[in-house]
Amino acid sequence: MASSPFELRLVHLDLKGAPPKVSYLAEVFPLFHALGANGILLEYEDMFPYDGELKPLCANDAYSTSEIKEILKLANFHELEVIPLIQTFGHMEFVLKHKEFCHLREVAMFPNTVNPHKEESLRLVCTMIDQVVALHGELRWLHIGCDEVYYLGEGKDSKKWLKQGENTIEKLCLAHMKAVASHVISAHPTVKPIVWDDMLRGMNEETLKDSGLAQLTELMIWDYSPDLEVDIKVNLIEKYLKSDFPKLWFASAFKGATGVNQCLTMIGPHLKNHQQWLKVAASIPVGAIQGITLTGWQRYDHLSVLCELLPAGIPSLAVCLQTLKNDSYSEKVKEDVEKLLGISSLEIDTFMSDISGTFPGSEILSLVTQIAFYLKSSVDELLENNRYVTGWFSPYHRKRKKIHPIMIHHFQPDALRLLTKWTAVTQELCTAMEKVFYASAIEEWMEENVQPSLQKLQATVDDLDKAIEALS
Template structure:
């Protein structure tokens, strides 16, 4: 079967932190995922899971209800998408450790990112999180326990004391916690295999990894989102993991959310190159130990960062990447298939798509976000910073003193009114489109970050102009 060199499973990563889609939107795109070649979902719930009891503070205001989770799982099954939940259990714990109730479990007291691995209560906490998530997911084969980017590990007070003892290292500390979490999962759910991100393991020696006993417990997911991914180094890394006794491995690429923390549009070419490199890695390996690939689609870089490309914006990139894997490469035929399935007249992979009029679910959002990303700020800059009547006769000096030459009004007031009217209209149209797909917090955040600053600049000039017109002439 074409593309099978990347393993049996092709997972679409749904990063729900920050902009969880409404279930009604997932019902529209799951069939598309399946048609494009996906057969699984890696669902990273973070604060959108309906945690109960002592974990209830972890729930965001827009968290899914238990019945919505069941509906998502039903829709996934309907469209032959196997679900693998992802719960962070070590690093990227901001959504837990920011809360006062759990702040005492931080590795470094002032930073909410990493869990203190010395506390028994830490394992109780992540065990409870895993149990609540697993309880809503029947028939799981895998459970992703995260464990990437455990920044500042070893820098907490308890770790510093522990590391002073002979033979103790930060690597051993990391492995001990991973083993404890994986061991808990396996003891309560023996049929479920834990997956971990591999970055904390990469730099460890073969001897350290082999002696730790981690290999039989987890399946590492090797992630690399670069367009120029180094094929030979990744092949060597796979070989190393296999020599250390890991029987099964995963790869992780990216279809969005990996090229800029506040990126609003997806550069398809970057992600296409990333997948072509992963195909080369797979071709250099025996396929028997590779479970599959997760196509990550990050929604935030971490819990506290801004939103990057929204899911509907990344759909054309996802389509290109899935079809490239499905066909073992990119071709004119792949391009035509994607155009047909998404209703796009001309797919552009080497530049941002200048105009998008697709028919796929959420294509109106892509079209409006593209319009705003390309034209909003430049059009406002053109008026406020390059129109000589604004810069020369209605500068900040004039605005502060409510001074305006009546003649200069004719040269920019109509244009400013027209521009404000146009972009307010686009904003309202986008808000309506976003509200069909996302909950209010995500809609408000995206508009506040990407639209409001420039609309506000325009509005303030108009307000100052009204004030100057009404001011008594001196």
């Protein structure tokens, strides 16, 4: 069996949407380990129990200090090294949306990017870092984010600064990254900062070298595309290595990268993404790679909708981890995954329409699959394609409570049957989700994915009842 080129294989837990309860993490950590993971990239966002002036950052469901300690204990027990991720530049909505911190925005209207000219901005992110590190004991790495720093250079302070001398947006970006990384290293000498690479991709070797960022950080190069271009990636890596970055990380995706409001994860595109990363790893100097993170985004940003829930992405995670662990995908990998997850037959290149498994959260995946495949289509079929509804119970009829008595039995039984069925499935899913998620996540998922169809159906049944009443 070929060995993996990635010594460290981290599963990314994105807590900015549908954060799992600690009891669920206790169930999935052993599975992560069995599948070949040996680390967790824990993106806290607003789920960390920030204290003091940072208290407003905490979500209502934020983990308590004792819960964080429990998560770390569980991770340690299952041989999963934890690397916390804290955004310190872009993706700062969870901080800058609050009135206490909105004056630190780069552009006053937009809560995504912090103003790098204000000392208070740096003080804020350093306080976040210190609070997180303090709760984590022996850390080797800390991810300080810095991806997608949109609108950098477009704030008032930046525009003024950019008019002076040879100032550029590149220098502005690098200066803030360096300031944050320098704080990590001086305040926590045993901890190495990691940064996302996308803001550096367009910079030339000389700019990167002269900045000195390479002496302070390790880069995490991300690309979630199934048709990731190996040659382009290899050239980029060569540039980074020549710019003195000693160690590089890769970041792939096992879910949350194929559609902003996606419910189900198709394995194929994610598997291809990992196969491409394996080709990249085979084409660069041995020893240049520190590890790989399998990202599992839960929202595209703090203010977007939820994408696939963690249980929905587990079959994809399993295939991708096993592929990395074995350095390739094979029929044996597929069989091993089916065994580990208790799934009779994995579909790689289509959405699985009927799925049952024995892994933690498999019931959620099974019910979400039913809803994603059949709820909207069955309701639309009745309300938009049934000739008795469209012909004898149109919006005009409904408004006036008119119905031809003969037509009632042509669609009332179907409407009631559908309503009973989907109400029961929804209730079952709510019960399954309560074991894994907090009420706010369940409410959001239901409002986005279930209520539009269910309410349409319920309103039709109610209108029909009123029309029948008007007949008597």
